[in-house]
Amino acid sequence: MVIDDQGVNLGEMPTFEARKMAEERGLDLVEINPVSRPPVCKIMDYGKFKYEQSKRERLNRAKQKETELKEIRLTPKISDHDIAYKAKQAREFFDRGNKVKVSMRLRGRENVFTDNALKVFEKFAEQAGLVYERTPVKAGNQITAVIAKLREETATE
Template sequence: MIKNEKIRASEVHLTGIHGEDLGVISTVEALSMAKKLKVDLICTSLFSSPPPCRLMKAGTAKEEVQKAKPKSGKQEQNAKVKEIRLTPQIEDHDYDTKKNQAHKLLQTGKAVLLVVRIQGKEGPKAKELLERLLKDVVDVGSKQTGIQLSGKQAMVQVNPL
């Protein structure tokens, strides 16, 4: 947020305190208007010429910036995908542990990416393992994509219900 004397442009497109358009005026004139009204001159964007500026209280501008930040943070949290890695030669106990991890993650609302590392001709075995795991977590999640076999891994994404 650039305000007052830090604005380097010679002219600005000014918007008043109540949102009225005051047109294009010199920066010096806009700063003197801001001082008369006891408010700040705040530049809203640097990507246009002349840059659009507003007359507003400094506290109001900071509040607008803070209101915008929490919204973006919440959106990022919802998009999290946790990856669980397995191998085709997994033991029963290890399989149960991975299944329980996937179960817990899906119950908390996170998507899970199940990845099986493949070496050689283990493709069919890996696909079988993923199908078995999908059947075990069907009560808390549904697959977003089909099982994808690509090179050295097989994977499927499971979204919470």
């Protein structure tokens, strides 16, 4: 099956005839679908075809945005101002389309007071106006959580 450069179906023909026709027009014979019976070939400028194909792929890659996982580290004894600053930073990361991982390393006696550490996580989420996708989980001497979405504000106006 041969299709010419204008998109007109020329029907089935021997390969040598299709090549000859393409050469007369100064174009190439390109196999579009080798799996179908009969195989589909098109008369076109192969260089232009490859260029347009790579251009389309570049545009598609540019349109796709990979979400990054940004990390913010807290400490159990963090001040309110520092929490506010880090919450603002987390909000900016989230607004740019990234997920935010919040982590806290507990050292020494801090491991005994994990409830205080969890209160810091709650305060952080409240100030950031975000909700945890994965709630704070303690693994060894570290507590981690992932923020992924905005808190749903219930408007009672």
